[in-house]
Amino acid sequence: MDAGKTPSRSPLQEKIFRRKNSRENLDRFIPNRAAMDFDFARYMLTEGRKVKPNPVVSSPSKEAYKKLLAEVFNMNRTRILAFKDKPPTPVELFPTEVSSAQQLKSVKPRRHIPQSSERTLDAPDIVDDYYLNLLDWGSSNILSIALGNTLYLWDASDGSTSELVTIEDEYGPITSVRWAPDGRHIAIGLNNSEVQLWDTTAKRKLRTLHGGHRMRVGALDWNNFILTTGAMDSLIINNDVRVRYHIVETYRGHTGEVCGLKWSASGQQLASGANDNLLQIWDRAMASSNSSTQWLHRLEDHTAAVKALAWCPFQSNLLASGGGAGDRCIKFWNTHTGSCLNSLDTGSQVCSLLWNKNERELLSSHGFTENQLTLWKYPSMIKMAELSGHTSRVLFMAQSPDGCTVASAAADETLRLWKVFGSPKAAKPASKTNSEPFANIDLLGKVLGICEKFFKEVNAKHFVAFFCLFLLLLMIIIFLSEVSA
Numbered sequence: 072m073d074a075g076k077t078p079s080r081s082p083l084q085e086k087i088f089r090r091k092n093s094r095e096n097l098d099r100f101i102p103n104r105a106a107m108d109f110d111f112a113r114y115m116l117t118e119g120r121k122v123k124p125n126p127v128v129s130s131p132s133k134e135a136y137k138k139l140l141a142e143v144f145n146m147n148r149t150r151i152l153a154f155k156d157k158p159p160t161p162v163e164l165f166p167t168e169v170s171s172a173q174q175l176k177s178v179k180p181r182r183h184i185p186q187s188s189e190r191t192l193d194a195p196d197i198v199d200d201y202y203l204n205l206l207d208w209g210s211s212n213i214l215s216i217a218l219g220n221t222l223y224l225w226d227a228s229d230g231s232t233s234e235l236v237t238i239e240d241e242y243g244p245i246t247s248v249r250w251a252p253d254g255r256h257i258a259i260g261l262n263n264s265e266v267q268l269w270d271t272t273a274k275r276k277l278r279t280l281h282g283g284h285r286m287r288v289g290a291l292d293w294n295n296f297i298l299t300t301g302a303m304d305s306l307i308i309n310n311d312v313r314v315r316y317h318i319v320e321t322y323r324g325h326t327g328e329v330c331g332l333k334w335s336a337s338g339q340q341l342a343s344g345a346n347d348n349l350l351q352i353w354d355r356a357m358a359s360s361n362s363s364t365q366w367l368h369r370l371e372d373h374t375a376a377v378k379a380l381a382w383c384p385f386q387s388n389l390l391a392s393g394g395g396a397g398d399r400c401i402k403f404w405n406t407h408t409g410s411c412l413n414s415l416d417t418g419s420q421v422c423s424l425l426w427n428k429n430e431r432e433l434l435s436s437h438g439f440t441e442n443q444l445t446l447w448k449y450p451s452m453i454k455m456a457e458l459s460g461h462t463s464r465v466l467f468m469a470q471s472p473d474g475c476t477v478a479s480a481a482a483d484e485t486l487r488l489w490k491v492f493g494s495p496k497a498a499k500p501a502s503k504t505n506s507e508p509f510a511n512i513d514l515l516g517k518v519l520g521i522c523e524k525f526f527k528e529v530n531a532k533h534f535v536a537f538f539c540l541f542l543l544l545l546m547i548i549i550f551l552s553e554v555s556a
Contacts, residue, residue, distance in 0.1 A: 393421025
C-alpha cells in the first residue's frame with residue numbers, strides 16, 4: 072500500500088442506502104375470479120345501467136322500498152372485479168379457555184430473524200485473501216478490523232472509530248488479529264512473520280514476538296496467557312507472552328499454510344486447519360510429552376483448505392469445520408474419538424463458522440455464488456434462514472460478547488452487522504436469601520456452646536431430658552432458617 076495513498080472512503084463509516092419508494096416496481100393486478108359475481112356483473116354491464124322511461128313519478132314510499140331492496144340484494148356495488156377474498160369466519164372447535172391455555176404452554180414463540188443487516192460500514196482496502204483472519208470482536212465490546220496496513224477499532228457501545236496502528240510497508244500488510252481474553256490487549260500478525268502485542272487502552276505496543284516463524288502469520292488464538300500462532304511456513308507455535316523467551320511449544324504436522332486455529336473452551340485441545348486439506352486435533356498434555364506423534368487426531372476427510380473452525384458451546388468435544396471451494400462441506404467431529412458425526416454439502420466455499428451461544432444453531436458464511444450467510448438448526452441441519460447483502464465472498468465473521476450480533480466482512484469492502492442470534496436472554500431474578508448467610512450457623516454454634524456448658528453442671532440422670540430439649544431447639548432453628556430462606 073502506497074504511503075501517500077488516501078482511501079476514497081472513510082473506514083468504518085456507516086453507508087446510507089436510498090430506500091426505494093414502496094409504490095415503485097408494482098406488479099400488475101390480477102383479479103380473483105372465484106370472488107366475482109358474474110351474474111351481477113353482466114346485469115350491471117347490460118340492463119342495470121339502462122335508464123327506463125317512466126312517465127309516472129314514483130312516490131317516496133316506492134323509492135324507499137327500492138333502496139331497501141337494493142341493500143338486501145347487494146345491488147349498490149359499483150366494483151365488478153375482486154382482488155381479495157374475505158377471510159372465513161373462524162370456527163371454534165374447542166372451548167377458548169382450554170385451547171388458549173394449552174397453546175401458551177406447548178407452543179414456543181418463533182424468533183424473528185432479520186433478513187437484512189442492521190448496519191453497514193465501509194471497509195476500504197480490506198485484503199481479499201481466504202487464508203487470513205482480519206476481524207475479531209473483543210470481550211470489551213470493541214470490534215477490530217485490519218484494512219491494509221492499518222488496524223481500526225470500532226466501539227459497538229457508541230459507534231466511535233479509532234485507529235490503533237499503521238504498519239510500515241516493509242512489515243505489512245496485517246494478516247491476522249485476535250483479542251486477548253481480557254478485552255484490552257490484542258495480537259497482530261504481520262506479513263513479515265512477526266507478531267505484535269498492543270495495549271489498546273494506552274495505545275502502545277508492549278512487545279514484538281519474532282524468531283519463531285519464517286513467513287506470514289495468518290492465524291492466531293489465545294489460551295489464557297498462551298498465544299498460539301499459525302503461519303505460511305506450516306508451523307504452529309505456542310508463545311508464553313509473560314516471559315522473554317516466549318516459544319514454549321512447536322507443533323509440526325501440517326505441510327501447507329495454517330489458516331485456522333481454535334482452542335477448546337477447556338484449553339486442553341487445539342484444532343488447526345491448513346491449506347494441505349488437513350484438520351488436526353492437538354492435546355496439550357500429549358504435545359508436551361515429547362512423543363514422536365504430537366497430534367491427537369489427523370483428519371483427512373476434507374478435500375480443500377480447512378479454515379472455518381468452531382467449538383460447540385454446549386458440547387465440549389464437538390467441533391464443526393468447513394472446507395474451501397473444492398470441498399464446500401461442513402463436518403462435525405467427536406474430538407475424543409476422532410470420528411466424523413455428520414457431513415453437509417453447502418454448495419459453496421465455507422469461509423467461517425459461528426455457534427449460537429443460546430440456541431442449538433450454527434451460522435456459516437460463504438463465497439461464490441451467493442456470498443450469503445446461512446443459519447442452520449443443529450443437529451438436523453435444516454436451513455433456517457439465508458442472509459444476503461454482500462456482493463463478494465464473506466471471508467470473516469465475529470460474534471459480539473453477548474452472543475447475539477454477528478459482524479461479517481467481505482471482499483466487497485463492507486462490514487455488516489446482523490441481529491441473527493436474537494436478543495440476549497433476560498437474567499432470572501435471584502432467589503430470596505438471608506442478608507446474613509452465616510447468621511443461622513452462628514446461632515447454632517451459640518446454642519451448642521450453652522448446652523455443652525449446661526451438661527457439665529447437671530447430673531447424668533437428667534441427660535436424656537436435656538438431650539430431647541436440645542433436639543427440639545435444633546428443629547426450631549432449622550425451621551426458622553427454612554422460613555427466612
